[in-house]
Amino acid sequence: MVKLNLDQHVNWFRNASPYINAHRGRTFVIHLDGEALRATGLRELITDIALLNSLGVRLVITYGVRTQAREELDNRGLVWQEHQGRLLVDKQRLPAVLACVGSLRAELEARLSMGLANSPMHGAGLKVMSGNLITARPLGVRAGVDMHFCGEVRKVQVKSIQALLDQGMLVLLPPLGYSPTGEAFDLDAEEIATAVATQLNAEKLILFGEAEGLKNAQGQLIRDLSPQDAEALLALEGLNDQPLLKRHLQAACNASRKGVPRTHLLSYKRSGALLQELFTRDGDGTLITQLRYETLRQAKIEDVGGLLALLRPLEEAGILVRRSRELLEAEIERFTVIDLDGSIIACAALYPYPDQRQAELACVVVNPEYRHSQRGDNLLNRIEKQALAAGIETLFVLTTHTAHWFLERDFMPAPVDQLPAARQAIYNWQRNSQVFCKKL
Numbered sequence: 001m002v003k004l005n006l007d008q009h010v011n012w013f014r015n016a017s018p019y020i021n022a023h024r025g026r027t028f029v030i031h032l033d034g035e036a037l038r039a040t041g042l043r044e045l046i047t048d049i050a051l052l053n054s055l056g057v058r059l060v061i062t063y064g065v066r067t068q069a070r071e072e073l074d075n076r077g078l079v080w081q082e083h084q085g086r087l088l089v090d091k092q093r094l095p096a097v098l099a100c101v102g103s104l105r106a107e108l109e110a111r112l113s114m115g116l117a118n119s120p121m122h123g124a125g126l127k128v129m130s131g132n133l134i135t136a137r138p139l140g141v142r143a144g145v146d147m148h149f150c151g152e153v154r155k156v157q158v159k160s161i162q163a164l165l166d167q168g169m170l171v172l173l174p175p176l177g178y179s180p181t182g183e184a185f186d187l188d189a190e191e192i193a194t195a196v197a198t199q200l201n202a203e204k205l206i207l208f209g210e211a212e213g214l215k216n217a218q219g220q221l222i223r224d225l226s227p228q229d230a231e232a233l234l235a236l237e238g239l240n241d242q243p244l245l246k247r248h249l250q251a252a253c254n255a256s257r258k259g260v261p262r263t264h265l266l267s268y269k270r271s272g273a274l275l276q277e278l279f280t281r282d283g284d285g286t287l288i289t290q291l292r293y294e295t296l297r298q299a300k301i302e303d304v305g306g307l308l309a310l311l312r313p314l315e316e317a318g319i320l321v322r323r324s325r326e327l328l329e330a331e332i333e334r335f336t337v338i339d340l341d342g343s344i345i346a347c348a349a350l351y352p353y354p355d356q357r358q359a360e361l362a363c364v365v366v367n368p369e370y371r372h373s374q375r376g377d378n379l380l381n382r383i384e385k386q387a388l389a390a391g392i393e394t395l396f397v398l399t400t401h402t403a404h405w406f407l408e409r410d411f412m413p414a415p416v417d418q419l420p421a422a423r424q425a426i427y428n429w430q431r432n433s434q435v436f437c438k439k440l
Contacts (some may be wrong), residue, residue, distance in 0.1 A: 016279035023278060024056035025163065026203040028310025031193040031251075033244060034067035036208045036268035037104055045208070048274045049170075053126055058165040060196055061172045063108065064189035065100040072096040083145045089186040090148040090189060097149075097186050101174045108172060127169040132155045134192060136185040151177050151185025153195045161200060190251035198258040201374055205255045205263040206274070207248040212267035214249070224287040227256040227334030252288045259370055263288045283412050290340065296378055299335035299347070304328050306344030307335065310365055319429070320363065322407045335363070336382050338375055345370045348379040350386055353420040357393040360423065364402075380409060388440050395440055398433035411436035 030049065034321050036042065053059055069087065070080050073096050081088045086428075112128045136151035164171050173196065175189040190207070197205040206420055214222040214233065216234040233239065239246040245265070252263035266273045266285040276284035299307065307328055314320040329348070338346035352359040361383055366375050374404070386397055396419060397406055414437040416427055427433075 003304075012280075014373060023052075023203075025058065027058040027060070027200050028052070028204045028206060029060045029062065029193055029197040029202045030274075031189065031205070031207045031248075032061065032063045032268070033189075033207075033209050033248075034069075034104075035210060035244075037063060038067070038266045039269060040273050044109070044271055045268060045274065046270070050112065050126055052278075053168075053170055053273070058160065060165075060171045060173060060200065060202070061108070062072070062189055062193040062196065063104060064175055065097070066189075068100040068104060068138045069097050070101050073128070076257055083147065084142055084149070086139070086150050086188065087186065088145070088147065089150050094149045094184070094186070096139060098176075100183065101176055105172065105174050110270075112172075115397050127404070128172050128324070129164050129169045130172040130174065130177045131160075131169070133161055133173060134177040134187065134195075136179055136187055138179070138183075138185060141419075149183070149185050151179075151187050153177060153187060153191055157194050157198045158199050161196070171263060187417055190247055194251050194255045194258070196262075197255050197260045197263075202260055205252065205260050206266060206277075207251060207264065208266050208268045208273075209244045209248050210267060210269060211242060211245045211265070212273070213265045214271055222286050223283065224289060226438070227253045227288060228257075230288050249288075256288050256290050257369070259375065277292060281409045294340045296336065296338050296382055299332050299337045301329060301332055303335070303337055303339075303344055304332060307337070307347055310344055310347060310367060311363065314365060320365070321431075336379060336386070338366075338379065340370070346375045346379060348383050350383050352387070352390055352392060353422065354391065356420045357391060358420050359387045359390070359395055361391040361395050361397045364397075366382075369392065376405070377409070393440055394437055396437045398427075398435055400431060400433050403434050403436065406436045409438075411438045414431065 036045070039045075049059065049061070066087075073080055073093060076095060076096055078093055087097075089095070109128050109130070112126045133156070134153060135155040135157070137148045137154040139147035139152055141147070161171050173192055175192060177185050177187045177192075179185065191205065193205060194352070196202070212221060214225070214230075216222055230249060234246065234249060234253070239249065248265055252265060255263050264277055264285055264287055266277055270284065275285045277287075306326060308325060311320055311323065315322040334349040334351060337344050338347050338439050347363055348361065348365075350359055350364045351362060361380070364376060364379060384395065396414065397411060399406065414435045416424060416435055418437065419427065419435065
């Protein structure tokens with residue numbers, strides 16, 4: 001029996017090794033609901049989170065306080081009052097909310113500081129950092145009701161969070177935001193998780209609730225589905241009696257639509273659910289991903305209409321030079337597109353000058369609804385591979401608005417006279433575009 005258990009352990013570790021390698025250096029956002037913070041399995045979950053950190057995963061933890069806030073208000077003789085799904089936080093309720101947030105933050109920091117129990121890392125502790133990393137703005141008056149100290153995410157301090165993650169720290173974000181005028185606002189915890197995952201280009205958003213995931217009409221666990229199918233489930237009445245699961249599903253759909261590759265719905269009641277989901281092929285819970293429905297491919301003539309719709313707003317704003325339908329049809333083979341379930345949401349074009357071993361990168365566009373993701377980088381990587389395959393040594397781009405984006409990707413400023421003679425001949429001096437080059 002001992003031999004069998006040892007063999008199982010070795011086989012599990014071997015099978016998990018590809019996932020360990022794939023997850024190292026990636027950013028995961030893990031959201032814990034208020035009920036998860038009082039669950040009997042919290043200690044094991046914290047241990048699993050510490051293990052991820054030791055394996056080189058960059059972790060941001062967000063948490064909710066809905067359950068605890070309700071109890072605290074009751075203890076203080078204050079009534080729980082909601083409007084549009086949010087607790088109405090006025091001057092009387094704000095101290096109770098702040099007390100819950102602070103208490104749970106201290107508890108989580110203490111638990112995370114324990115390190116990995118019963119291991120060589122016991123007592124080493126995780127480096128946990130928190131702070132005013134979310135800038136908020138007030139909701140104001142909604143449907144005639146003053147929301148007082150209820151707020152929404154205005155800005156995520158991305159550079160500060162990235163700097164902390166670069167130092168191997170675990171970042172803990174409470175459901176609070178702070179305004180430039182020095183006020184604290186109660187924020188929707190799921191909104192913070194979604195905003196942070198989106199703007200950090202996180203590989204995963206993992207939401208822990210009571211349910212182990214979504215189930216079909218036969219009561220069977222749905223292992224994975226697209227955001228489109230998930231949103232269809234939101235419209236059904238079956239989730240009305242599971243408000244937490246419904247909120248988590250909505251957050252997962254929002255994150256997926258905004259570019260987070262994978263969002264997971266897991267149960268804090270299932271011991272080892274996090275490790276099972278991340279390090280086994282079958283997983284645990286429900287995965288929501290659009291990757292199966294999103295393709296990076298060469299453009300086809302049928303894509304001209306979608307390209308026109310994508311490019312037209314930027315052309316009207318003067319950011320891009322206008323291209324007619326006829327020109328797009330003639331140059332369609334130059335374009336690479338990202339197709340999301342039949343819609344063109346991003347594109348880029350390559351115009352080679354083979355005699356000079358140079359090529360122009362043009363029309364790098366991502367639909368505003370799908371930015372804060374890696375789609376622009378994916379397009380650039382594909383174009384660079386195409387250029388190299390064609391014997392191109394230098395890639396150049398002309399831009400009036402996005403210089404910093406190209407500078408951050410190793411393009412360097414260059415004078416106009418470094419362009420191929422044929423491209424210099426049609427350079428528009430009135431637009432005065434900046435030129436950037438990159439050696440491949």
